[in-house]
Amino acid sequence: MIRTAFLFSLLLVLCACNARWQSLDSAPQAASSAADLHDFNGEGRAQGHRDFPWEFDLVWAATVQTLHARGVGVPKSVKPAEKRAHLDLDALHVLVEQRAKGRVCVLVRFRALEETDGKLESQKFLDEIHARLLSLQAGLQAGQ
Secondary structure (H helix, E strand, O other): OHHHHHHHHHHHHHHHOOOOOOOHHHOOHHHHHHHHOOOOOOOOOOOEEEEEOOOHHHHHHHHHHHHHHOOOOOOOOOOOOOOEEEEEOOOEEEEEEEEEOOEEEEEEEEOOOOHHHHHHHHHHHHHHHHHHHHHHHHHHHHHO
């Protein structure tokens, strides 16, 4: 009874504010474009995603080192801009982006791999980045 009364009063307030129901599927383009910036813009969803509590430059350096260790060259044309770097190769898609101060996000998609295999390989890739960040951090602390 209390729940019904609460929902009814909430409905009255929403109607008084001229609120209307809107499905998430019908969200306007402006609302969904901010979310698209943190994905691969329709070229397939990320198979792996991880937030790292380090500075952007350290995460980007660890990502490049991980790519090099896997034999993937990073073109010189790929330069981070405004705490965001996007690497789009034939078989691999990587996005490194600072989402908030002290929080850098890495998204990975292996295009050549099926979804399940891609998720496993992406997690390995992100684990390698994490291990490199830990060794970079240890090196920085040893140098102090």
